Amino acid sequence: MAVKRPRTGRTPLSLSIEDLQAMPSTEFVAVLQCSGNSRQSFAPRVGGGQWGDGAMGNVRWKGVRMSEVLKRAGVRPGAVQITINGLDTGPLPATPDFVKSLDIDHAMQPEVILAYEMNGAQIPLLNGFPLRLVVPGWYATYWVKSVAEINVVETPFEGFWMAKAYHIPDNANASELPNDLAKNTIPINRFNTRSFWVHPSEKTDETQFDEGVQIALEGIAFDRGSGIAKVEVSADDGSTWSDTVLADDLGDYAFRRWHATWTPPAPGTHRLKVRATSNEGETQPDVPKWNRGGYMRNVIETVEITVGTTEQKT
Amino acid sequence: MSKPHPAPKDPQNANRDHDETRRRLDGPAILIVVPLLIVAVFFAFYGVDSGRSDLAAAQDGVPAGTADAPLPAPYVQAKTIELPHLQPILPPGRGLEAVQINCVTCHSPRLITNQPNFTRAQWTDTVHKMVNTFGAHVTPEDQEKIIDYLVFIRGS
Numbered sequence: 001m002a003v004k005r006p007r008t009g010r011t012p013l014s015l016s017i018e019d020l021q022a023m024p025s026t027e028f029v030a031v032l033q034c035s036g037n038s039r040q041s042f043a044p045r046v047g048g049g050q051w052g053d054g055a056m057g058n059v060r061w062k063g064v065r066m067s068e069v070l071k072r073a074g075v076r077p078g079a080v081q082i083t084i085n086g087l088d089t090g091p092l093p094a095t096p097d098f099v100k101s102l103d104i105d106h107a108m109q110p111e112v113i114l115a116y117e118m119n120g121a122q123i124p125l126l127n128g129f130p131l132r133l134v135v136p137g138w139y140a141t142y143w144v145k146s147v148a149e150i151n152v153v154e155t156p157f158e159g160f161w162m163a164k165a166y167h168i169p170d171n172a173n174a175s176e177l178p179n180d181l182a183k184n185t186i187p188i189n190r191f192n193t194r195s196f197w198v199h200p201s202e203k204t205d206e207t208q209f210d211e212g213v214q215i216a217l218e219g220i221a222f223d224r225g226s227g228i229a230k231v232e233v234s235a236d237d238g239s240t241w242s243d244t245v246l247a248d249d250l251g252d253y254a255f256r257r258w259h260a261t262w263t264p265p266a267p268g269t270h271r272l273k274v275r276a277t278s279n280e281g282e283t284q285p286d287v288p289k290w291n292r293g294g295y296m297r298n299v300i301e302t303v304e305i306t307v308g309t310t311e312q313k314t
Numbered sequence: 315m316s317k318p319h320p321a322p323k324d325p326q327n328a329n330r331d332h333d334e335t336r337r338r339l340d341g342p343a344i345l346i347v348v349p350l351l352i353v354a355v356f357f358a359f360y361g362v363d364s365g366r367s368d369l370a371a372a373q374d375g376v377p378a379g380t381a382d383a384p385l386p387a388p389y390v391q392a393k394t395i396e397l398p399h400l401q402p403i404l405p406p407g408r409g410l411e412a413v414q415i416n417c418v419t420c421h422s423p424r425l426i427t428n429q430p431n432f433t434r435a436q437w438t439d440t441v442h443k444m445v446n447t448f449g450a451h452v453t454p455e456d457q458e459k460i461i462d463y464l465v466f467i468r469g470s
Contacts, residue, residue, distance in 0.1 A: 092419070092448070092450065096447075096448070096449075125395060160447075
């Protein structure tokens with residue numbers, strides 16, 4: 001892995017994995033989430049990977065702080081960004097190489113690391129062996145795999161994957177209308193607040209319950225790093241909300257599990273909703289936002305369940 | 315609370331010895347040994363320029379003995395991964411051959427069949443993006459055939 005500094009006349013700083021491992025390490029749990037997680041749910045539909053809600057994971061990362069690497073390289077005043085390139089290349093020569101950039105101030109934050117371990121073991125090849133950029137609270141497009149080169153640059157990077165791709169409308173909730181696209185777009189950046197159902201769930205076919213039985217409600221929530229303040233559920237389409245119990249706190253960037261119990265008041269079909277609020281006070285919208293990229297879905301999620309034998313599932 | 319929630323899927327089997335991946339498309343699957351040690355060494359010496367040559371070398375395989383060389387504990391351990399072999403399932407239709415020739419060079423047929431229905435204008439934009447933005451070599455004639463095929467299988 002090499003760190004280059006422009007116009008300094010100095011040779012690139014070259015570090016082996018062993019060199020990085022000899023440096024002070026840091027370790028934490030952080031959610032990795034694709035920009036297009038849940039894209040399948042956009043209406044109207046948009047092209048791209050047709051993700052359900054599974055394009056995310058809660059992972060323990062260990063590595064060395066980017067700030068330590070940059071200090072060792074010696075960053076001069078005037079540096080505005082770093083660019084990060086991995087060993088991967090496009091399948092055709094004309095395919096833009098996947099290079100991302102971070103503002104220098106962001107790169108110097110303590111949570112931005114070059115990870116060499118994932119869940120206590122070397123990072124698997126498909127997850128970015130041997131070194132992966134970890135940018136907690138930011139979408140996975142920044143988490144460059146198999147990092148081999150970092151450039152400290154004095155003008156903003158204009159590569160395809162920053163200037164053109166992974167862009168969102170430049171407004172408060174990154175939304176636009178299919179027939180009225182936003183004129184200004186910016187690179188996608190930090191997560192919004194989300195919460196999910198784990199049980200009940202259509203995905204595991206657990207939506208049928210006997211009458212009079214108490215139902216365990218559970219799921220996960222996360223935000224961009226302020227931490228989850230509360231998770232609430234509603235059984236009346238959002239008219240009233242009840243608090244759930246938050247489970248172990250694995251860190252502000254991690255999944256926060258939540259659980260509650262609920263006994264259906266009557267047989268029939270019920271719609272249950274879940275809503276998280278972050279420590280910054282951000283919560284989730286009642287109606288889904290739309291953008292052309294299919295990015296950043298965070299609408300309040302609803303699960304429909306059936307109680308009793310009034311409706312047989314086929 | 316005992317139910318597993320979405321978690322990183324580690325495709326690795328810790329008991330295997332070598333990295334391998336399956337290259338698929340139409341022909342028989344080819345096993346590719348990916349020597350992690352060599353990748354790490356390339357990092358140290360050729361990390362600056364990275365890329366194609368390193369990966370090509372990695373995919374071409376290495377002498378068997380290399381994997382047994384002493385490794386700096388605990389980091390570099392050779393492991394095996396096996397990717398599922400997914401036979402392309404592109405429905406028959408006029409233009410299928412043009413799709414098979416041009417599109418699956420870069421992405422799986424599944425990425426095509428997974429898409430929702432789009433209008434001809436949207437499919438045209440998509441094909442043009444593959445050519446103009448991502449550098450796909452597709453003749454104008456084949457572009458038209460591909461658009462026709464996409465509208466046929468996923469038109470709206």
